[in-house]
Amino acid sequence: MAIKILSVDDSRTIRLIVGKAFRPYDVILLEAANGEEGLATAAREKPDLVILDVTMPVMDGVTMLTKLKEDPALKAIPVIMLTAESGRENVLQIARLGVRDYLVKPFKEDQLLEKVGRCVTLEKRPATIAPA
Amino acid sequence: MQGSSDINQYREFARKYGISGVPESVTRLTQLVARQDSCVDEIVRVIEKDPALSARLLRVANPRADDESEYTVNSVEEALMRHGIGCALLLAMGTPLSLALIKTFQTMLSLQLEGVDVHQLDSLTGSHMHCSIGFAGKVTGKVHLRMSPAAAKAIAAGILGLQPSDINDIAEIRDAAGELLNIMTGNFKSNLCDAGLDCKLQPPQVGMTEDCETPVEPGGGLERLAFRAGPIEFFVDVTANPWSDD
Numbered sequence: 379m380a381i382k383i384l385s386v387d388d389s390r391t392i393r394l395i396v397g398k399a400f401r402p403y404d405v406i407l408l409e410a411a412n413g414e415e416g417l418a419t420a421a422r423e424k425p426d427l428v429i430l431d432v433t434m435p436v437m438d439g440v441t442m443l444t445k446l447k448e449d450p451a452l453k454a455i456p457v458i459m460l461t462a463e464s465g466r467e468n469v470l471q472i473a474r475l476g477v478r479d480y481l482v483k484p485f486k487e488d489q490l491l492e493k494v495g496r497c498v499t500l501e502k503r504p505a506t507i508a509p510a
Numbered sequence: 511m512q513g514s515s516d517i518n519q520y521r522e523f524a525r526k527y528g529i530s531g532v533p534e535s536v537t538r539l540t541q542l543v544a545r546q547d548s549c550v551d552e553i554v555r556v557i558e559k560d561p562a563l564s565a566r567l568l569r570v571a572n573p574r575a576d577d578e579s580e581y582t583v584n585s586v587e588e589a590l591m592r593h594g595i596g597c598a599l600l601l602a603m604g605t606p607l608s609l610a611l612i613k614t615f616q617t618m619l620s621l622q623l624e625g626v627d628v629h630q631l632d633s634l635t636g637s638h639m640h641c642s643i644g645f646a647g648k649v650t651g652k653v654h655l656r657m658s659p660a661a662a663k664a665i666a667a668g669i670l671g672l673q674p675s676d677i678n679d680i681a682e683i684r685d686a687a688g689e690l691l692n693i694m695t696g697n698f699k700s701n702l703c704d705a706g707l708d709c710k711l712q713p714p715q716v717g718m719t720e721d722c723e724t725p726v727e728p729g730g731g732l733e734r735l736a737f738r739a740g741p742i743e744f745f746v747d748v749t750a751n752p753w754s755d756d
């Protein structure tokens with residue numbers, strides 16, 4: 379069964395890169411451009427994993443993570459932070475809130491897949507049968 | 511500033527998540543600049559130990575010189591005395607910024623980016639892409655990324671794993687340029703904040719302009735960095751004023 383991954387990033391570029399990384403896998407990719415949209419999508423879709431940026435308009439990633447961890451229905455969803463900010467204060471605050479992993483931009487697709495693979499089982503997308 | 515238990519815990523998380531830091535000389539320099547009571551001699555010693563930092567400081571202190579033979583400021587100490595410690599802050603910001611750019615090109619575009627002397631690149635004239643991101647707090651300033659439309663298109667294509675001819679949407683080019691700016695500023699902001707120079711990033715602005723002049727932050731300095739990766743060339747201007755605390 380396909381797993382659901384929610385990518386929350388205000389950059390369409392990053393969402394496209396994340397989408398491309400998961401294209402060979404049996405993954406349903408959900409997207410949100412800020413924490414508010416991300417929270418609403420997470421509540422509606424109950425993804426298996428969230429990949430979350432920090433600096434975003436409307437609601438930033440730290441606020442979204444805090445709200446996610448406060449919600450009994452959502453707090454068990456593993457979160458991987460994907461951000462350019464690796465400052466001590468940021469990392470400490472985020473790690474203490476409870477994230478599964480932290481990936482600093484820039485990143486390679488392989489690094490993302492490796493970290494995601496530690497949280498959920500990534501299976502290759504079933505091959506489509508070519509029409510005769 | 512955080513206590514040693516926080517620092518130890520951060521190191522533990524950084525190890526766990528595979529987060530790497532900036533060179534020790536840059537961390538030390540940022541810490542010294544952040545302390546308003548640091549003595550210039552101490553800052554001079556840190557910069558002089560690092561030939562790359564020394565060379566960059568002298569370039570910043572001699573903005574009109576085309577090469578070293580035209581320098582009127584010839585020592586690190588003189589540069590700091592004449593231009594203020596704000597110059598040292600630019601060095602502290604430029605290193606993580608450059609490292610982040612080089613790493614971005616390596617990891618996301620599979621291209622070898624090199625920092626080059628600004629005089630090696632043709633000056634920008636006419637309409638070009640200008641992306642800027644401001645930061646404010648205990649240090650204020652702006653980072654400007656300037657490049658030709660062709661370079662912006664090549665970068666967007668590289669980041670997205672496409673051919674430049676596949677990119678026809680200007681919004682995609684702008685978004686990729688904005689993200690490149692976000693990555694490099696996010697990296698140096700972390701270094702500043704870790705040294706006690708807390709600041710927040712403002713939303714990036716991306717657009718076309720014909721204005722090639724970068725205004726200098728009042729009371730601060732400006733460093734222009736130039737980069738090349740094959741046919742892709744671009745400039746990064748950094749302006750900063752420490753201790754503005756607005």
